[in-house]
Amino acid sequence: GDSVTQMEGPVTLSEEAFLTINCTYTATGYPSLFWYVQYPGEGLQLLLKATKADDKGSNKGFEATYRKETTSFHLEKGSVQVSDSAVYFCAPMTTDSWGKFQFGAGTQVVVTP
């Protein structure tokens, strides 16, 4: 069945460091790929997305590229800020996944000054 694997957290890093969060998935069909972010005490919000192979999604300095050959959608940011401290969720979705939306377990990121 469909599944998604994210790197475990917490990931702790200093301000201005480079961040990578790995995400790999298995899916029947051709998924659209999403990253959501959850700030403390809030619900999830869409961070970025990509809908076809080699597309790059970007927002707020974050980027992720749809890699069909490796079934991956790794999230990166070149210089993190304390305000990026949050939990990040990878989510591949296809029409086959209605009813069983696959969110990764989430990766907590802690950025220290």
Added chain:
Amino acid sequence: DADVTQTPRNRITKTGKRIMLECSQTKGHDRMYWYRQDPGLGLRLIYYSFDVKDINKGEISDGYSVSRQAQAKFSLSLESAIPNQTALYFCATSPTGSYEQYFGPGTRLTVT
């Protein structure tokens, strides 16, 4: 004002009690969802509704029921709460044909 609201935001209840969590949205979306979040397990789908007359079970629907009272309202009920239903519950919406979901702020439920 928030587009997706949930009430209550926090609730403590006892085992065996019936409890209802409510979700309202002003986004005009047809599709609504209920998830629960547990540490280390991510989000798991409880129920979803593609329109007022459409209700579908998600992967963990046992022990829960829902009601879609209107396009804008989707309620989740625990008929007889048990401690392992202690979790953070999220409502979400999406427009028809889109995978993008818009989440409410969550309800923290504790069953003692």
